[in-house]
Amino acid sequence: MQSLKTLFILTLFFYSFSGFSQSGDDTSIPPTTKGNFIVGGSSSFNFSSESLKVKSDNIDDIDLGTNTFFSIAPSTGYFVIDNLAVGAEVAFSTGKFKSDDSDLESKSTSIIASPFVRYYFGKTKIKPFLEGSIGFGSLKAESENVIIGDDIINSTETRRSIFAYGFNGGVAFFLNDFVSVDLGIGYISTSSKDKDDNESNFRNINNTITFNAGFNVFF
Template identity: 30%
Template sequence: MKKPLLALCLLSASFITNAQTDKGNWMVGGSLGSIAGQIAIGEPSYGGFGLSINPAAGYFVKNNLAVGAGIQLTPWIGDEFSFGYGIQPFVRRYFGKGLTKPFAEASAGYSGFISAEDGRPFFLTANVGSGLAYFITPNVALESRLSVSAHSGSDWEYVALMPAITVGFQLHLQSLKRAKPQAAIEGE
């Protein structure tokens, strides 16, 4: 009894997770860390670097085109220690077929940070980048990305540019509506 049940579970999991970038599918993951520097134009000048954790989830509205949102959590080391946070909706476009898929991504949202000296209000953030997703299994991709972010104070008194190199992963999950085993489809 245990063997047939295990086989059924594995078969069901393969139908649910045997997807990549098709319409109706989901992706969940994010960057495990990114190394970024900051170049400030105007005041204040916050030089330094951060190491961030950015969980994200997206939905494929079209083949190779996903929309979603990510959360940014970044301890920042510079003149003083601070902690950045934010939320950014994104659009991501994959190109090509096969195990290796290049992608381009754009996002915009609000961020803020907390520091020992002062807490800044939310500020606007925009990000563009491109990268490469390598599918190590049909549903797990390792990713690397090069991007640049622009941050502006709430009163537009300064702009900070942040180039970043990011490494992460994504789980690509097939929609449950599309994941029906063939026997269930034939029986309908």
């Protein structure tokens, strides 16, 4: 008899606790509510889907080769209205370029700071989103097997200024009210110019399709 009484009390306590928890969930603040913050990071890897061109006022566009890279981009933002966040992202990237017509190879590292706007759709725990950004930064590149006339230069180093803009979209899977895992696809256009070249309008232009995976924390 005592065992049945104990079991009844435990069962009653369990259902009371469950009801309290559900009631708390109903009154919880959705993660994309106005006034919340978003902090996160993402990574992307490009499988030769980038086309690299040289563009100048004096010559036609030239296709040079393909580029693969890895990047990580921590970011922080603030929801100015429900579902709409504005913030800034700092992207650190390393890349490797391979020429289609020669043995030229180059490695690069870059940093770009980009203000962004992101909008989430829907009221469920699976939310599609769209994002746009514009940024400025710098790049350092090291090349090997550069041929100039009849001479072969084993290595060169250049530093360039960067202007970039991009769009991306995807789906955020909310594990709870504080953490989401994001999957998406994006487009980035990057224009870079030699910092020491103050006379010509010679620029490198990269147009990239990226596949992104990352996470965000909301509070």
